Amino acid sequence: MINIEKREEFDIKIDKTVGKPFIKDAKFSTRNVDVFYGEKQAIFDANIDIGKNQIIAMIGPSGCGKSTFLRCLNRMNDTIQDCHISGDIKLDDEDIYQKQQDPVLLRARVGMVFQKPNPFPKSIYDNVAYGAKLHGLASSKIELDELVEKSLIRAGLFKEVKDSLHKSGTGLSGGQQQRLCIARTIAIDPEVILMDEPTSALDPIATAVIEELMIDLSKKYTIAIVTHSMQQAARVSQRTAYFHLGYLVEVNDTNTVFTNPEHQLTENYITGRFG
Amino acid sequence: MISNTKKIKNKLAKRYAKEKRFQIYGLSAIAVSIAFLLSLLINISTTGFPAFQQTYINIDVNIDSKLLNLVDKYNEKALFSANYRKVVNQSLKTLFPGVKGRKQKKALRQLVSKSARYQLRDLVINNPDIINTKQSLWFLARDDVDVFMKGGIDRSLPESDRRLKNFQLVWIDKLLAENRLEKRFNINFFTQGDSREPEQAGIKGAMIGSLLTMLVTMLLSFPIGVAAAIYLEEFAPKNNRWVDIIEININNLAAVPSIVFGLLGLAVFIGVFGVPRSIPLIGGLVLTLMTLPTIIISSRASLRAVSPSIREAALGLGASRVQTTFHHVVPAAMPGILTGTIIGMAQALGETAPLLMIGMVAFIADVPQGITDPSTVLPVQIYLWSDSPERAFTERTSAAIMVLLGFLIVMNLLAVIMRRKFEKKR
Amino acid sequence: MTFGVIFTALMALLLLGYYIGKKRSIRLSDKSNQRLHSLPQHYGYLIAFWSSAPALLILLFWSVLESSVINSAIIAQLPVQFQQSSADEVELFINEIINLSHSGVTISDEVKRHAVFYYNELIEFSNWVKSLIVFVLAFMGMFIALAFVKPEMKARNLVERLIRWSMIGCALIAVLTTVGIIFSVIFESIIFFKTVNVFDFLFGAHWSPQEAIREDQVGGSGSFGALPLFVGTLLISFVALMIAVPLGLMSAIYLSEYSSPRFRLFAKPVLEMLAGIPTVVYGFFAAITVAPFIRDLGESLGLSLSSESALAAGIVMGVMIIPFVSSLSDDVISAVPQALRDGSYAMGATKSETIKQVIIPAALPGIVSGVLLAASRAIGETMIVVMAAGLSANLTFNPLEAVTTVTVQMVALLTGDQEFDSTKTLAAFALGLGLFLTTLVLNIISLYVVRKYQEQYD
Ligand SMILES: Nc1ncnc2c1ncn2[C@@H]1O[C@H](COP(=O)(O)OP(=O)(O)O)[C@@H](O)[C@H]1O
C-alpha cells in the first residue's frame, strides 16, 4: 500500500470536483458541504447532485468519508454528539437542515441500510411492521399484514420466511437478515434509500441476490450506495462518485469513471494502486 | 408518497410530546433518588447535630465531711466509698430552698446527672484538701434539662404533655438567670462507653469495638482474599471443573444475605469451637467470611487489568511464575486491590445483621481493651440506641450515624483517590 | 505465658529460622564447593516456615479448645446440684469464676473459692503445657529442616510449591464457607424438623414462637407456621421492587441515553452513594421519619395505616436497592450494540421510541437478571425491616398493615438469651435455610441469564 498522505502532499491537488457532478432534475443536491467531528474535518466542500430513480455509487479508500457523507443525507449524523455540518443539502429543493425540517420525517423519506445487517431482536413480522407502527401508516391489522407481505415480497424474502413470520429476525442467515432490513426500510415507502456497504458482510451468492434487488428497486426509488467493490459499482450504478481523504474528487457516469477517469487519484484507485 | 408524509406529519406533535415526557420521567427518577438521599442526610444531621453539645449545670458544693460520712480524709478506701450523693443533693437543696413534697424533691435531685457524684468523688480523691470547703462546680445536666436547653421542649404546651413541669421550668429559669446553665462541646460523647443515662452515653466503646473488629477483618480478609485472587487469576488451570466450582461459589457467596453469615458464625464459631459471644474476634471472623468474596472479585479484576506484556517480559528474563507474579504483577495491581479492599472494609464497617446473630448486641458500658473483650460496634450501637424512646437518645443515634457516615465517606474518598492514581498510571 | 507472648516468640523464631537457613546454605555450598540450586533466601524461607508454621497451628488449636476444655473440667468437679442447673446458670457461674480469678478478691463462698483455685491451677497447667509443646515443636521443626539443607536441595521449587498450596488453601476458604453455611443451617434445621412438621412450618398460618411459660400450657412450645413470614417478606420485597425497578431503570436510561457527560459524572456517584449507606441507617430513617410521615399522609387521605406498615419499610428498602437496579441496567443498556440504535433512528424513530421498542427488549435479559439480584437483596435485607417492620405475624397482602418477615423473626429468635438448641433457636436456622435457598436460586438464575446474554453479543 502506498502512503497516501505523503503522495498527496507534493503531487496531487484537489481544487474542485471533476467530471459531471451536477445534473438536471436532481433528487438530492448538496452544495459546499463541510463535515466536522469535533475539530477534525471529515468532508471538504462536497458538491454533487443525485438523480431521481438512479443508483449512484460512492467509492474510495476506507476512511475517506463515504459513510459520513451518506449519513448527512438523512441526518443520521445528528445522533453523533460532536458532529457538525455546514453547507446546503436539498431534497426536492428543500433544505433538510432547516429548522422546520424534522429529522423523524426526513428519515421516513430517506431510508437507510447498514453495512452489518441489524435486524431488531423481534419477530420477522414486527421488524417489517416496525416503521409502519411508529408512524401510524396502517389503519388496521389487515392493512398492516398486507404491507408486511408486500414489503417482504419486494425484498424477495417472502417465500423463504412466510411460514416463520413470528420467529425472531435475528435467527435468519446474513443475506436474509440484510433483505429483512431492506424490507423494513421499504415498508414505510421512502423516496430515497441509502445503503452503506450493504453486501460487505455477505457471501457472493447473497450479494448477487441483493444487487439484483437494488436494480429492481431503483425503478421506484432513488438509491445511493457506498461500496468497497468496484465491480459492484460497475454492475449496479448509473453514476459513480469517487471520494479521497474527505474530498469529492470525481463524479461521472459509471462507465466514464471506470473506463476514462479524469483525475489522477481516481485512476490510481480504479487501477488498484491503492485502496 | 404524499399521503405517507401527511400521515407522519399529523402524528409528529404527539410523538414529540411523548418523547419529552419520557425524558422528564428519567430525570425525575434521578431527582427522586437524590431527593431521598438529601432528605435522609439532612434529617439525620439536623437531629444529630445538637448531640455534639451538652448542657452543664453550675452548683456551689459544700463538701462537708459530715455529709460525706468521712472520718479519715486520707484513707483512700474511705474516700472511695464516701456518700457523695448526699453532698450533691444537699447543694441542690441549698440552691433551691423551700422545695417541698416527695415528687418535687425527687425532681430537684434529677436536675443533675447521676454522674455528678462520681465526678465529685474523683475530684476529692485527687485533692482531699478540698474537703470542708465550698467549691463552684460544673456538672452534667440531666437529659431533660439538656433537651429543654436545645429547644426540644415547648413551653406553650399544656403541662401534662410536657416532660418538664411548671415548677421545674421555674428552677431552670432561675438557673439561667444566674448563668448556671451552659452548653458546651459534648466531649463525653467521644470519651465514654455506652450508658443507660443518655447524658452520659458515648460512642467510644463502640468505636473501639468497630476498630478492633475491623482490624481482625482486615488482617484476615486481605491476605486470604488476595492470595485466593492471585491463585484463581494467575495459577489456576483454566477450564478445570474444580476451579469453576470455586468461581461460581465465590460469585454466589457475594450475594448471600449477610444475616446468613451470622448464622454460620453462631453455629460454627460459637457452637462448635466454643468462641465466646460478643467479642470483636468472632465479629471479625464473620465479617471476614462476608467480605472475602468482594475482595477476591475486585482483586481478580485488577490483576486481570495488568498488561500481559509485564508478565511476558518477566518470564522472558527467566523469572519463575511465582516470582513474576509476586515481583511484577501483584505490585502493578496493588492500587486496584487496595481500592477493592477499602470498599469491602467500608461494607463490613456498616454491617449490622450478622453481628446481631453472634451476640454483639449486649449492653456493654466498658470500653473493650482487646479482641477478646465483650464489645459492640458502631452500627449495632446505633441499632441499640434507636430503640430507646428518649429524645436525647434519638439525638445521639443520629450523631452516631453521622460519625459512622463520616468514617465511610473518608474510606470511600480514599478508594476514589487510589483509583484515580491507578488510572493515571496506566 | 499468654497467647500474645508465645506468638511474638514464634515470630522471632521465624526470623531466626530465615537467617540461619540462609547462612547455612551459603556455608554448605562454600564448604562443598558446590553451587546452590536456589538462592539462599529460598533456604531461609523453608527453615522459617518449618520453625513457625506447625507450632503456630498447634498454638491456634490449643487456644481455641482451651476454654471449653477447662470450663467442662470445672463443671465436672462441681457439687452435683450445680451440674444439674440450667445451661444459662452454669455459664453465668463460669463467667463469675473467671472474673473472680482475674480480680483477685478474697472469696467467702466455699464452692466458688474452690472453683477459682482449680481454675487458676488449670490455666497455669495449660499455659505450661502449651508453651512446652509449641516451643518443642518449633525447635524440632527448625532442626529437622536444617538437617535437610543441602546445596542440591531444590529449595526454590519447594518454596513455590508451599506458596501455591497456601494460595489454594485461601481459595478453598470460600468453598468451606459455603459448606459451613449449608451444614450449619441444614444440621440445625433437621433437628428442628424433628419437633415441627415440615408441612406445618411451610404452610402453617400461625406463628407464635413463644415457649410455654407454665408446664401445663397446651402445646408445650409455640407454633411455627411460617406462612405469614413468607408472605410478609414477599409483600415488603414487592413494594421495594415496585419502587426500585421503575426508578432504577429510568435513572439508568436517562444516564446512559440522555444525560450530558457532565451530569452523568455527577449523578452516577450520587446514586451509588445510596448503596453505600449502611442499612441500619436506612432502618433508623424508616422508623423515625418515613413511617410516621406515611402514616400521617395516609391518615390525611382517610386511610388507617399502621406505623409499622409494610409500605414504609418497603419504600425505604426500595430506595436502598435503586443503585443495584440502575447500575446493572446501565451496564446492559450500554452493551446494546450501536447498530441497533442506528437501525431504529434510520427508520424515523424518536429516541424514546427506540429505547422502548428496541433497546429495552434487547437488554431485557440483563435487566431481568439485575431485578432478580435486587429481589434477592430485598428478601435477605435485615436491618430495615427489623427496625421499621412489625414483629407480630400477620397473614395479609395489604401493604398498609404491619407484617413481619423472615429476617425480622430470625433476629427476634436469636437475640434473646436462650440455650443454643431450644426450638426457637432451631426455628431461626430453619428460616435461615429457607432464606439461603431462595436467594441462592435467585442468584443462580440471574447469573445464568447474564451469561446467556453476554454470549448473545460477544
Ligand atoms: N463518530 C466519529 N467520530 C469522530 N470521527 C469519525 C467518526 N466517524 C468517522 N470519523 C472519521 O471520519 C473520517 C471518515 O470516516 P468514514 O466516513 O467512516 O469513512 P468511510 O466510510 O469512507 O470508510 C475517518 O477519518 C474517521 O476516522
Ligand SMILES: [Mg+2]
Ligand atoms: Mg464506512
